Amino acid sequence: MTTFKTIISVAIGLTSIVSSATAVLAAPAASTTTLNVRSGPGTGFGVLDTLAPGEVVDVTECVPSGWCHVTHSGPNGWVSGSYLAPVTPPPTPPSPDCSFGITIGPSGPDFSINCGGTPTPTPTPPTPTPPTPTPPAGDEACFYTGINYGGDEFCYGVGTRNTLNATFNDEISSVRLFGAAKARLCTNVNLTGSCVNVTANAPILEPAIANQASSLRVYTGLLPVPLPLPIPLPTPVPSFSTYSTGPIELPQTFRADLDSGAVGGSGTDIWFRAATPSSRFITPVNGASLALGDGSNRGFAGCFTESFDADPVPLEAVSVGTYVCAKTGAGRISQFRINAIAPSSLSIGYTTWSH
Known part of the structure; x- marks a missing residue:
């Protein structure tokens, strides 16, 4: 894709040049696809709005990375210039005295005025090579809903995502790998069903897995082969009673105690951690552990038999209505439901049992 560049020449009368030159501070452009408007020039910034295909905006500034600041009827912000196209300029009047030119490049708009005689056409600036995106640090795989690494994106380090959000x-239509990362995508949750290994960048996934993945694993080296497990004996469920229950409003970067419902203090069990503005986790702390499972309401009996671990649960893996089992640092079985997800807070309802 080429970086957005266009030249607009509008012939105007000599008497209006001065007023027009001070009024033109933006150039119109149209979105070529469904396009996220972000709070800063990069995919690491939050999404403020979405442009519809063909929606016209005003470009007020562009930076060397290829991102442009736009204004429109919704919240103003930054978009990738690769997905903008110039709006066709109005026809040149038959007898101009002067011409007024606007050139939009990576460093922003440039203006020029030509008066007297036949205006010399403004040369089309050369198309620069699109900047190479900075790869994530370490071994990581990025997954995209569009082919050729387009559409919505999320990146994941070495680990397992047993379920994917809506x-x-x-x-998932394309996969890009960084470092020594490889990816395994499966058609069913919990890495079951038909699975395909991706060991090189895949701008278009093969038909066997394209738009069919429901779980994935990012790994390095050889894919670990799990040892066959013995058939477990049924685990008797002990008697239990409710120890503590209620709602918790958890601000981003804060921790909560699932034994008491308190936010902060000693004995906390979960941490609402933000690695980047678009990568947030629910992380067990102080000896606690979590089990996302299938995200259903399993109650004490179902959570008691879950397999818990200390891995964080990515916020992208859950949605409103998802249940997460927990084992508190004090050894009690607990479960919480995701009630609401806000940019800087998380609302949950929890129940912890004694047994």
Whole structure:
């Protein structure tokens, strides 16, 4: 894709040049696809709005990375210039005295005025090579809902995603790998069903897995082969009673105690951690552990038999209505439901049992 560049020449009368030159501070452009408007020039910034295909905006500034600041009827922000196209300029009047030119490049708009005689056409500036995106640090795989690394994106380090949220479930169309990372995508949750290994960048996934993945694993080296497990004996469920229950409003970067419902203090069990503005986790702390499972309401009996671990649960893996089992640092079985997800807070309802 080429970086957005266009030249607009509008012939105007000599008497209006001065007023026009001070009024033109933006150039119109149209979105070529469904396009996120972000709070800063890069995919690491939050999404403020979405442009519809063909929606016209005003470009007020562009930076060397290829991102441009736009204004429109919704919240103003930054978009990738690769997905903008110039709006066709009005026809040149038959007898101009002067011409007024606007050139939009990576460093912003440039203006020029030509008066007297036949205006010399403004040469089309050369198309610069699109900047190479900075790869994530370490071994990581990035997954995209569009082919050729387009559409919605999320990146994941070495680990397992047993379920995908509604944005990416059955929607992954391309995969880009960084470092020594490889990826395994499966058609069903918990890495079951038909699986395909991706060991090189895949701008278009093969038909066997394209738009069908419901779980994935990012790994390095050889894919670990799990040893066959013995058939477990049924685990008797002990008697239990409710120890503590209620709602918790958890601000981003804060921790909560699932034994008491308190936010902060000693004995906390979960941490609402933000690695980047678009990568947030629910992380067990102080000896606590979590089990996302299938995200259903399993109650004490179901959570008691879950397999807990200390891995963080990515916020992209859950949605409103998802249940997460927990074992507190004090050894009690607990479960919390995701009630609401805000940009800087998380609302949950929890129940912890004694047994």
